[in-house]
Structures are given as C-alpha cells and as structure tokens.
Amino acid sequence: MLTVLLSTILLSDTVTTEKAQNLDEVVIVSEAGRGRKRSVKGQVASIDEHLSELCNVNLVRRGSYAWEPVVNNMQTERLSTTIDGMKIFYACTDKMDPVTSYVESGNLQSISLNSGLDGNPQATGNIGGSLDLKLRKTGFDNDPYHVSLSAGHEWNGHVQVYGADAALSSHKMYLNAGAFYRHADNYKVGGSDELQFSQFQKVNIFTNAGLRLAEKDMLEATFIFDRATNVGYPALNMDVAKAEGLITSLSYKHLFSRASWETKAYYNHITHEMDDTKRPDVEIHMDMPGKSWTTGIYSLLTTSLKQHDLALNYDLYYNRLFADMTMYPGGAAPMYMVTWPDVGTLNTGVALTDNVRIARNQSLRFSAKVAWQQQRLNNEEGYHALRVFFPSMQDTYHQTTGRLAANYQLSVANYQFNIGAGWGSRAPTVTEAYGYYLNNTFDQYDYIGNPSLKNESAVELNGAVKWHPTERVNVALDGNVFLFSNYIIGQFETRLSPMTVDAEGVKVYGNISHATIANTSLTAEWQLMEQLRWNGKVSYSSGRDADGDPLPLISPVSWQMELQYNYQRLLAQATVKGNTRQNCYGKKYGETAASEWAIINLSAQYGFLRPFGSKRAKLERSSMTVRVGIENVFDKHYATYADWNHIPQKGRNIYLNLTFAL
Numbered sequence: 001m002l003t004v005l006l007s008t009i010l011l012s013d014t015v016t017t018e019k020a021q022n023l024d025e026v027v028i029v030s031e032a033g034r035g036r037k038r039s040v041k042g043q044v045a046s047i048d049e050h051l052s053e054l055c056n057v058n059l060v061r062r063g064s065y066a067w068e069p070v071v072n073n074m075q076t077e078r079l080s081t082t083i084d085g086m087k088i089f090y091a092c093t094d095k096m097d098p099v100t101s102y103v104e105s106g107n108l109q110s111i112s113l114n115s116g117l118d119g120n121p122q123a124t125g126n127i128g129g130s131l132d133l134k135l136r137k138t139g140f141d142n143d144p145y146h147v148s149l150s151a152g153h154e155w156n157g158h159v160q161v162y163g164a165d166a167a168l169s170s171h172k173m174y175l176n177a178g179a180f181y182r183h184a185d186n187y188k189v190g191g192s193d194e195l196q197f198s199q200f201q202k203v204n205i206f207t208n209a210g211l212r213l214a215e216k217d218m219l220e221a222t223f224i225f226d227r228a229t230n231v232g233y234p235a236l237n238m239d240v241a242k243a244e245g246l247i248t249s250l251s252y253k254h255l256f257s258r259a260s261w262e263t264k265a266y267y268n269h270i271t272h273e274m275d276d277t278k279r280p281d282v283e284i285h286m287d288m289p290g291k292s293w294t295t296g297i298y299s300l301l302t303t304s305l306k307q308h309d310l311a312l313n314y315d316l317y318y319n320r321l322f323a324d325m326t327m328y329p330g331g332a333a334p335m336y337m338v339t340w341p342d343v344g345t346l347n348t349g350v351a352l353t354d355n356v357r358i359a360r361n362q363s364l365r366f367s368a369k370v371a372w373q374q375q376r377l378n379n380e381e382g383y384h385a386l387r388v389f390f391p392s393m394q395d396t397y398h399q400t401t402g403r404l405a406a407n408y409q410l411s412v413a414n415y416q417f418n419i420g421a422g423w424g425s426r427a428p429t430v431t432e433a434y435g436y437y438l439n440n441t442f443d444q445y446d447y448i449g450n451p452s453l454k455n456e457s458a459v460e461l462n463g464a465v466k467w468h469p470t471e472r473v474n475v476a477l478d479g480n481v482f483l484f485s486n487y488i489i490g491q492f493e494t495r496l497s498p499m500t501v502d503a504e505g506v507k508v509y510g511n512i513s514h515a516t517i518a519n520t521s522l523t524a525e526w527q528l529m530e531q532l533r534w535n536g537k538v539s540y541s542s543g544r545d546a547d548g549d550p551l552p553l554i555s556p557v558s559w560q561m562e563l564q565y566n567y568q569r570l571l572a573q574a575t576v577k578g579n580t581r582q583n584c585y586g587k588k589y590g591e592t593a594a595s596e597w598a599i600i601n602l603s604a605q606y607g608f609l610r611p612f613g614s615k616r617a618k619l620e621r622s623s624m625t626v627r628v629g630i631e632n633v634f635d636k637h638y639a640t641y642a643d644w645n646h647i648p649q650k651g652r653n654i655y656l657n658l659t660f661a662l
C-alpha cells in the first residue's frame with residue numbers, strides 16, 4: 001500500500017483517476033518517471049539493487065549475491081515471484097537462491113510489485129505481495145536495429161560487469177540476444193577488513209524472438225540461461241559451487257479490437273550445488289544438491305468494457321523439488337538423507353481482476369483468485385523417513401487456496417484517499433510441510449517439516465492519504481495490517497535431537513493460532529527549485545506472534561532523505577539513510593538485535609547526446625551515459641537487521657558505469 005502513494009507521488013500534477021492498485025515498479029532499461037523508479041547505477045545494477053528501489057521491499061542478505069526479497073516484512077514463503085507470469089521455484093533448502101537470482105538486469109524491462117493480497121493474475125500464495133519480473137523484449141515495429149553495451153567497475157571487491165545485446169525489429173518479426181557477465185572478489189567492510197567468502201561470478205545469456213503470423217496474431221519465444229559459480233555465502237557454513245537456471249517459454253497472442261488474449265507455455269529448470277570444500281575447519285563435509293523444475297501454462301484475456309478494465313486468467317503448473325544430502329564423517333561410512341522428498345506439485349487456478357472507473361475522481365479495483373493443488377511425495381526413502389515422525393501421513397495431499405482484494409480510491413481537492421481490504425490463504429511450502437533436518441543458521445536449529453499443517457490465511461486492511469497542497473509539495477501517509485490465522489513458524493521440539501553438529505536443537509513447523517504484521521510509512525517530496533528536489537521517507541513496522549512476542553526479521557524504524565539536482569543532462573544525487581536500533585526483535589526465535597546505523601551515498605550521471613543530430617535528446621536515449629558514485633562515503637562498519645547473522649555490509653565503494661547505445 002505504501003506503493004500506491006509513492007508511485008503516484010511523482011506524477012500528481014492533476015487529480016488522477018489512476019487504477020486503485022497497490023502497484024510499484026522499478027524500471028531497468030527505460031526512463032524513470034510516472035511513479036517509476038530506477039537504480040542510480042542504471043542497467044549495470046544487480047537485480048538485488050534494482051529490487052531495493054521498490055517501496056515495501058527489504059532484502060535478506062547472506063552474502064554479496066542472491067539476496068532474498070522481503071515484502072511488507074514477509075519472506076519468500078508468503079510471496080509470489082513470477083518471471084513474465086511464469087512460475088519458478090528455487091532449488092536450495094537453505095534459501096541461497098531466491099528465483100530473482102536466476103535472471104540478470106539485461107533480461108529485464110522492469111520489476112513490478114503488487115503489495116499484499118492484490119496479486120498479479122498468475123500469483124498464488126501471495127499474502128505479503130507478488131513480484132513479477134518483466135522480461136525485456138524489443139517488440140515489433142521498434143528501431144530496425146539496436147545495439148547496446150554496458151560496463152561497470154566497483155572498486156570495493158573489484159566488481160566487474162559487462163553486458164551486450166543486439167536487436168532487430170520490423171513489423172513482421174523481432175529478434176534480440178545478449179550476454180551478461182559479473183565477477184566479484186571478496187569485499188571490504190567498513191574499516192577495510194576483507195569479508196571472506198563474499199565473492200561470486202555469474203554469466204547469463206538470453207534471446208527472445210517474435211513472429212507476426214497474421215496482422216493480429218503473434219508468436220513469441222524466450223530463452224534464458226543463467227549460471228553462477230563460486231558464490232560465497234559469508235553468513236552461512238557453505239558456499240555454492242554452481243547454481244544454474246534454464247528458463248524457456250513460447251507464447252501466442254491474439255489481438256481483438258478491444259481485447260488481447262495471450263497463452264504461454266513454459267518450462268524452467270534449476271540446479272543448485274552447495275560446496276563446503278573451501279571452508280577451513282569443517283568437521284563433517286557435506287554434499288547438498290537441490291533440483292527444481294517447473295512446467296506450466298497460462299492463458300490471459302484482458303479487455304476494456306465501458307468503465308471496466310478486466311483481466312481473466314487461467315493457469316496450471318507442475319513443479320518437482322528434490323534435495324538430498326550426503327555427509328562424510330572422517331573415517332566412517334557416508335550418511336545419506338533426503339531433505340526434500342521429490343515433491344511434485346500440480347497447481348491450477350483461475351483469477352479475475354477488474355478496474356472500475358466510477359467517476360472522474362473515483363475508482364475501484366477488485367481481484368480474486370482460487371487455486372487447487374495436489375502434492376505427491378515421489379521419493380520413497382524421504383517419505384518413510386518423515387513418516388517416522390508422522391505415522392499417519394500420506395504420500396499425497398490436496399489443498400485449496402484463494403484470495404480476494406478490493407481497493408477504493410477517491411480524489412478530493414488536494415487529497416487522495418485509498419482504502420482496501422483483502423483475505424487470502426496459502427498452502428505450506430515444501431520446506432514447511434516435508435523438509436527433513438534442514439539446518440537454519442539464523443537460530444542454529446534443525447527444522448523438520450510437518451505434513452499435517454493447515455493452510456495459513458490472513459486478512460489485510462490498508463489505507464493511505466496523499467496530500468498535494470501546492471505544485472511543489474507532496475506528502476503521503478499510508479499503512480497496512482495483516483491479521484494472520486494459523487501462522488506457520490518453527491516450534492521447539494525438545495523430544496528430538498539435532499543432526500547437525502553444533503545445532504541448538506530441533507524445531508518442527510507448526511501453525512500458531514494468530515499473528516499480526518503491520519507496516520506504516522510517511523513520505524514527503526518537495527521541489528525546492530527547478531533543478532533541486534528533496535524527498536524523505538520514514539517507516540515503521542511491527543510483527544507479533546500469538547503471545548504478543550516480536551516475530552523475527554521485522555524491520556526497525558528506517559528512514560531516508562535524498563537531495564536531487566537535475567540540470568540539463570546531469571543528474572546528481574545525495575542520499576542519507578539509516579535504521580534505528582532494533583528494539584523489538586524475535587528473541588524467542590533466536591534473533592539478536594541489530595544496532596542503529598546511517599550512511600551517505602553520492603551519485604551522478606551524465607548523458608552524452610547522439611552525435612548525428614538525433615531528436616531523441618533525452619538522457620536515457622543518448623548514445624552514452626556515464627554514472628559514477630560513492631557508496632558509504634564515510635566507510636561505516638554496519639549491518640542491517642536483514643543481514644543474516646549480522647554479516648557487515650560493504651565499506652566505502654566507488655563505482656563507474658558506462659552504457660552505450662547505437
């Protein structure tokens with residue numbers, strides 16, 4: 001909900017009849033504006049850096065790579081992440097590979113976030129929100145040819161980024177292809193100590209193509225291959241030797257005079273291999289590979305009928321998740337166990353969204369989805385191991401989940417009001433239902449899944465007020481609250497002893513009767529002069545379990561101020577941001593308090609014009625853009641509440657990024 005304010009805050013010259021949607025978007029290639037944000041590092045920024053531009057998004061960091069998005073203070077289990085509407089699931093039992101790590105900035109046009117239960121049509125299980133990574137496609141009738149090159153260097157950690165892509169386009173077809181490479185050594189924390197195991201390397205290649213079969217019939221195909229190697233996780237006991245993703249899709253689109261109908265079939269495959277061979281003093285070496293593959297289809301019909309903008313979606317997917325572990329105790333025989341028992345999930349659902357323009361200053365948005373799923377445990381060994389703890393368990397389960405959300409928007413004079421409500425449920429994840437002795441380094445407990453978990457559900461209420469007293473000032477206050485029933489979280493099980501050396505004990509996932517998560521924020525923007533703009537934001541969140549005790553990983557008070565100077569093709573920016581001390585932390589859940597911190601970042605970008613007198617003189621479309629900046633100017637040693645095991649953030653970092661477009 002924060003999002004609707006922030007996304008409209010930039011465009012509010014007039015009374016708007018925007019869709020009453022909790023949508024937020026960060027653009028990767030095109031220009032920011034109309035409420036859309038962009039990283040100061042431009043396209044060279046990592047997916048994680050792009051994600052951090054979104055309101056309501058925080059990132060749990062286990063190293064330099066593959067940060068886990070958190071929306072409205074909810075992690076992966078309560079979010080939906082799709083790539084152009086395609087379902088994809090991570091393959092690591094330790095959450096080292098959120099699915100956002102299997103794409104690159106070069107693959108994407110933008111990332112959009114629907115806050116809360118008002119999800120995008122393909123989203124299921126999104127209580128906290130849904131992220132859709134929109135793939136970049138040249139499209140028909142674009143420039144006949146286009147080449148772009150980008151390169152970046154960051155001095156802290158010697159980060160190198162190179163990207164190239166080329167595109168052809170006509171009325172009949174389009175084709176584009178590109179490659180991206182990223183390499184980072186260990187980075188230095190504030191005070192200049194090197195953080196061991198914070199390196200990574202990644203290559204990504206992609207292509208997509210479109211063919212116009214008839215004037216209103218189009219075929220589009222996408223292919224992405226992404227491979228990260230030698231990825232260090234300083235917050236964990238293990239690193240990753242290889243994480244590989246293959247993402248493919250084929251879609252058919254038909255345009256009607258007032259409607260469009262798209263049907264897409266897709267397949268993706270992820271392989272994840274952990275590695276502890278480079279770590280010193282490992283008592284028992286382990287092999288822990290994981291595999292995830294998903295195939296699916298969706299069919300989306302969008303149409304405008306009088307004052308309604310309607311979208312109707314049907315989707316179906318089948319996902320398989322398998323992970324196992326082999327321990328090699330010195331001198332003894334290896335021990336083998338299945339940690340995800342090859343769970344096959346078949347899920348199918350129908351979604352409907354409707355944006356209604358009630359009057360010039362009022363709009364209503366409504367969205368609903370119902371989904372049914374079947375899960376089957378295909379691995380006998382894993383099934384029998386878990387059955388020791390749950391004798392009545394079966395090898396097949398069925399769940400029905402759904403969500404409903406409504407949002408009303410009214411503009412009166414200099415004010416805009418939003419109120420919304422929703423209800424939704426989610427099925428337990430494979431880890432929560434069937435995980436087997438998964439060590440969590442956050443609280444040092446081994447976790448066991450619980451096949452008898454009930455679905456978790458939540459009621460969401462949200463509201464916002466935006467005030468626009470003059471042309472130059474915008475102020476917005478917004479908040480949301482999620483009231484959970486059957487909240488799923490690990491619970492102490494003292495009758496079992498842990499498998500992992502040094503683990504504190506065992507937890508089994510369970511439902512607690514209720515829990516609450518609430519978020520609120522205040523934002524302000526002030527155009528001081530034609531070239532100078534200031535904006536500030538402060539947000540506060542709270543999370544409580546059924547006993548009123550704080551939930552873990554809930555953000556403390558966070559604040560940010562920015563001063564932007566824009567003169568012709570120069571854009572310079574100073575940012576100061578920080579968190580207060582984490583006073584409410586999940587002590588009961590093994591969390592320790594994060595200290596307060598504040599840092600300053602400086603950045604500037606300059607766009608050089610196209611040399612041959614092109615009229616497209618805008619900053620982003622010029623032939624070359626240079627971006628420079630210093631992050632953490634005073635080299636502060638700090639860690640945020642979302643830094644796993646309090647691993648420190650980067651110290652002072654200078655970067656230089658170049659983008660050429662021909």
Ligand SMILES: [Cu+2]
Pocket residue numbers: 092093094095096097240272273274
């Ligand atoms: Cu892993």
